Amino acid sequence: MSDATAIPLVPPVSATTAVPFFSGAASVRRDWPRLEARIREVAASGRFTSGPVTAELEAAIAARTGARHAVAVANGTDALVILLRAAGIGPGDEVIVPAYTFFATASAVLHVGAQPVLVDVLPGSYAMDPRRAEEAITERTRAIMPVHLFSQMADMEVLKDLADRHGLILLEDSAEGIDMWAGGVHAGLWGSGGVLSFFPTKTLGSLGDAGMLLTNDDEIAAAARRLRLHGQGTDGAYATDGAYVYQELGYNSRCDELHAAFLLHRLERLSEETERRAELAARYDRLLAPLAGTVDTPWMAPAKTPSNQVYYVYLIECDRRDELAAHLEANGVGTEAYYPRPLTDQPLLAPLPGSRHPVPVASAAATRALGLPMYPDLTDEQADRVAALILAFYGAAS
Incomplete structure (x- = not known):
């Protein structure tokens, strides 16, 4: 690994460094x-x-x-x-x-x-x-x-x-x-x-x-x-x-x-909070850029009529998704697997005729997609910690 992507030092988890997947307490x-x-x-x-x-x-x-x-x-x-x-x-x-x-x-x-x-x-x-x-x-x-x-x-x-x-x-x-x-x-x-x-x-x-x-x-x-x-x-x-x-x-x-x-x-605060979400997404993009090819950050899919981006969830796709999630949880960072199985694999839906179409993109995403903390109360320092832990996880594995 080059100096530019050296494994960052991440302090051990504590009550002050834990990063929940979502919290609105500070805003309230x-x-x-x-x-x-x-x-x-x-x-x-x-x-x-x-x-x-x-x-x-x-x-x-x-x-x-x-x-x-x-x-x-x-x-x-x-x-x-x-x-x-x-x-x-x-x-x-x-x-x-x-x-x-x-x-x-x-x-x-x-x-x-x-x-x-x-x-x-x-x-x-x-x-x-x-x-x-x-x-x-x-x-x-x-x-x-x-x-x-x-x-x-x-x-x-x-x-x-x-x-x-x-x-x-x-x-x-x-x-x-x-x-x-x-x-x-x-x-x-x-x-x-x-x-x-x-x-x-x-x-x-x-x-x-x-x-x-x-x-x-x-x-x-x-x-x-x-x-x-x-x-x-x-x-x-x-x-x-x-x-x-x-x-x-x-x-x-x-x-x-x-x-x-x-x-x-x-x-009343929605525009301000949406802008904050965009700032956090840009920060994640920048911090995770050294892992391109291993960690795919969100990107705008081409569309006939393009839309704007509003980051309800910051979703990455990554190798060894479940191991990364466990690593983050052990270090006090909450994540969410979106979604751990496509609807075609849900017990209630799988027997239905409408579940018989092949869904390779959905099936791949179900094993690779992970939502990172993303909400207006998230601080820059918390986002930095999340990214540092991800860099450390893949750096140690290389």
């Missing part, structure tokens, strides 16, 4: 006076779910994304299920989804009685491969639902063209896609609708579970508002119009006012 401490005031307002109002603060959040997200409708629900998975239902997907239908994604993408399709058809992804973006999606279309195919993962959008112009040519509904699992844009269109709005997840680790995270459906389709929005409240109402509004009138079987998927209040506060 910093902002506590304002957050406490918001919490007190909600407590004093006596309205704790689906109230005026939730409506304020919906309006703010709609304005930020350009969506005609933003429908708040209890979590991102509910948002997917409700979106599928609202778009008319049900028993007998097939929905093409990528094989490399969180389980909820496929399970949401099963929840509405439809069949997920799993196809391979592209290197770099880890998004649905349009060619593989087209090969998987059958007479039962009703929709395609790409996923925007980690730091960039799928190639939506190509996928929209594919859906249009075959008369398919285009939906988006844009759970990680807040502030991702392509061609002036926000993630989730290229087709009939998309979703956002506000799980605490997300780029815009709540105090707990919360989610949102985005759409420009009035009928999908109206159906979503009914479905989130057990199917109640003539238009699903929060007001008394249509109360205790149920047109269809829906869900109990209300957004808590406390979560909405926290998200409104976080929304």
